[in-house]
Amino acid sequence: MASTTLLDSLRTANLLPSKVIPETSFTPIFSLTITFPSISPSNGNFVRVSEVKQQPVISITSSSPSSPSSHSAQSFTFMLIDPDAPTPDDPKFGYWRHWVVTNIPFDSKSSAGEDADIIQRGRTLTPYLAPGPKDESGPHRYLFLLFKEPEGLKLEKSDVGGEEFVDRRSFRAEEFVKTHGLELVGVQWMRGVGDGWKEGKDEL
Structure with missing residues (x-):
């Protein structure tokens, strides 16, 4: 049921299908739990800028908890990306x-x-x-993605790009995934808004 609710929310937000979740038949193998100090967003919940300043704790739960050893040799890549920068309209x-x-x-x-x-x-x-969307920008969709890595994959910082603010924009996530043979196995998402944004305005 939880997976169904998640997938329905992704479809409603035009995130399924999308460039990074291309398959309409996608079913997550792992559930992601995102925990900030004062909020644990899921399925497109709204969060304010002030609530997400601190790096969250990311936990995963296997869809087959009775046999966790089946995942023991796996390693993962995790990413948080925003498809709506600088604004959902542009x-x-x-x-x-x-x-x-x-x-x-x-x-x-x-x-x-x-x-x-x-x-x-x-x-x-x-x-x-x-995340730091402006009040006037409206809600941004933020995707937390978990990918299974192919055996022996070793990635470097140069594979994703620089850390400076402007270096982070226009990240071709779908190309990165394809180039390195990553397989999407888990997803969660939230809507981020400025502290002064008023609900009901420019909702996605």
Whole structure:
């Protein structure tokens, strides 16, 4: 049921299908939990800029918790991207690359198939940059994506681009995924708005 709700929300927001979720038949193998200090957004919930300044904790849960060992040899790439930069009406800088972490091993010893705070074990290629849409921009859609890596994949910072603010714009996420043989296995998303944005205006 949770997966159905997630997929329905992605379809409603025109994120399924999309460049990074191209298959209409996509079914996540892992559930993602996004935990900021004061909020845990899911399925397109609204968050304010002030609520997401701090890097969140990312946890994953296998869809087959009874046999977590089946994932034990897997490693993952995680990314947070914004297709609506600088504004949903003029997304000329989408995807904006907010966060990329690779070579995340799956902890097969985690209880009940849940693996908490996965980012700590990975290699950060792009440090977390908090979403910061302007009040007048309207809601931005932010995608948290988990990909299974092919065996032996080793990515460098040069593979994703620079860390400076302007270097993060116009990230070709779909090309990055195809080039490195990544397989989408988990997704979550939220809508981000400025602290002064009033609900009901320019909603996606």
